[in-house]
Amino acid sequence: MARKSQENPTLDMTPMIDVVFELIIFFVVTLTEAQRKDETIELEDGKHGIVLTPEELPPTHMQIDIASRDKTGKYLPRGRITMGDREISPSEIGLRVKERLRKIGEFPVLIRADFNCRHEAVARVMNACTEAGLWKISFMAVGEDKTSKPGRPGRKHLDALNRRGGR
């Protein structure tokens, strides 16, 4: 690839394009990494809760996901409990909570449970935490829905409630 030298040397664009592509790839990858969580979980609305921001929630928190269906769409009465991307049993959660309590003291537990879950699945996780010595539990809910369609099944009732006028 021998370049023809012209009288007026033009700016070589290649490194700039390289850098841009690298940036785009970097952001796409980090974004998908950050969003890699169980997509089957749909949360119920909870507009009046504490708004979740990275500053508000300490980085030591522990998030536990509870899906109501398996990956094929079959309904699971006892739920599918995952942490990170790995399926986990309540007794394992208990062990982890206990270990973390010993290491860093009290930390928030955030349960991200599908609105369609039976309470039993949530209770199993809560009991595991309580038995390990942690009595404060937080539930994750949707504060403001920007991606789903308005007819999301979880929000019908609270829509009617909020029409009364917020605070």
Add this chain to the structure above:
Amino acid sequence: MARKPQEQPQLDMTPMIDVVFELIIFFVVTIKQEDLFTRLNANRPAPSTGSSSSDSDTTVTIEIGKGRDANGVLVYNKREMRRKELDQNLREVSRTSKKTPIIIRCTEDSPHKALVDVLDICYRNELFSVSIFTM
């Protein structure tokens, strides 16, 4: 610095502007897709204490059970009620004292969304000391 600025070819800004626009568009598009999430805190009773519901009559107990549809049934003051009614009742409670402890009793087959709804109603009425029992 012996360079003569007059002979230097002008730097073309167009690709840089292109790149900046592309980045701006990228960020606008990705940021818009973020939902805003909240969290609702609740306490669990210590495993050893079995009955604490009878300690005072100022506590408010809300029961959640399985209903005919997916929304579950809410029972307050031995009366089944809809979310709106419960909201009105809890507003009365909140007016008396915002520190009133709320006890939510869920059956195992009640839907999780009912629990979140009740917690949200409690938060709406600024009642924050909520504990959850499982029946």
